[in-house]
Amino acid sequence: MIEILNSTELARARVAGSVVADILHTLKARAAVGTNLLDIDRWAGTMIADAGARSCYVDYAPSFGRGPFGHYICTAVNDAVLHGLPHDHELADGDLLTLDLALSKDGVAADSAISFIVGESRPPASVAMIDATERALAAGIAAAGPWARIGDISHAIGSVLGQAGYPINTEFGGHGIGSTMHQDPHVANTGRPGRGYALRPGLLLALEPWVMEDTAELVTDADGWTLRSATGCRTAHSEHTIAITDEGAEILTLPRPA
Template sequence: MIEILHPTEVARARDTGALVADILETLKSRSTVGTNLLDIDRWAKTLIREAGARSCYVDYAPSFGRGPFGHHICTGVNDAVLHGRPHDYSLADGDLLTLDLAVIHSGVAADSAISFLVGDSRPSESLALIETTERALSAGIAAAVPGARIGDISYAIGSVLGAAGYPINTEFGGHGIGSTMHQDPHVANTGRPGRGYMLRPGLLLALEPWVMADTAELITDADGWTLRSATGCRAAHSEHTIAITDDGPQILTAPKQLQQ
């Protein structure tokens, strides 16, 4: 299903996106050396409920997962890049942490992910991973103009990831979003320009470039959810929900300091 939202729904999506951005920034500030992933999940639960919203993840049960996800946020550490299920682990200095949050508020969902380093250590490989996914996300957003096609976004993202030398997995990528978290169209992180669905005002997309340092192959943890690099290398993931408008793409999940 592809939803085209009414302008009033897009306005509500902006509010949901702002909420997601605020929660992620709060959780990032609290994620220090010694912080337990289960505490991050509990904080997310509290912040979501205080806002009168609900997590998209608690009851999330797609075909590739094992039963309902059962937590309020995805927490991936180091080689865990997607669907990281919170567990009893305390963050260490230099850990690469990915937080992926999707909530529904006033009937509209928003989805965003950030990757960052914990503590004072700054491994250069990890910084490069994060920076590349952020640049790829910016390139994908810039390509998301009315009349362009999904393939144009995929090509823009893939060009950045490929130029940096990272293998690209196309099994998981971006997606449409609206009254539910995951909708069509699928937005692969590489592709051919001029192909696929034509972008229209009112379409919401969650764009999410992610890479692993030396492989495109994923393995699944025993929890049935957490996806890790097959080689144990580190990974990073950046995501924003955007709205296609007559004036071009608008980022709905940008932190306040990045909003114009």
């Protein structure tokens, strides 16, 4: 299903996106050496409820997971990259943490992810990998606009990641979003320009470049959810929800000004 939102629904999407962004950046500020992933999950649940929103994850039970997910946020540490199931784990100095949050407010969903390093250490390879996903995300957004093609976005993202030297997995990528979290069209993190669905004003997309340092192969944890690099290498993931407008692409998951 591909949804095209009207102006009223788009206004709701802006609110949902701001809530996602505010929660993610509050959690980033709270995440410190010794913070438990279960505390992050609990904080996320409280903030979602306080915002009058609903988690897209608690009851989420797709075919590839061992559902329902049962938590409010995905927390992926170091070699984990996608669908990180919160568990009893305390963060250490230098850990690379990815927080991925999707929620629905007033019938419209928004989805975003950030990767960052906990504590004072700044491992250069991890810094470079996070930077590559952020630059790839910016390139994908720049390529999005009315009547551009999905392939244009995929090509822009893949060009940045490939030039940075990272293998690219195409099994999981970006996606349409609207009244539900995951919709068509799929947005692979590499592709050919000029191909695929033509973007229309009112379309929402969640773009999410993610990479693993030295492999494109994923393995699944015994929890049935958490996806890790097959080699144990570190990973990074950046994501925004955008709206296609008559003027271009509007980022919905930016924090509101203080």
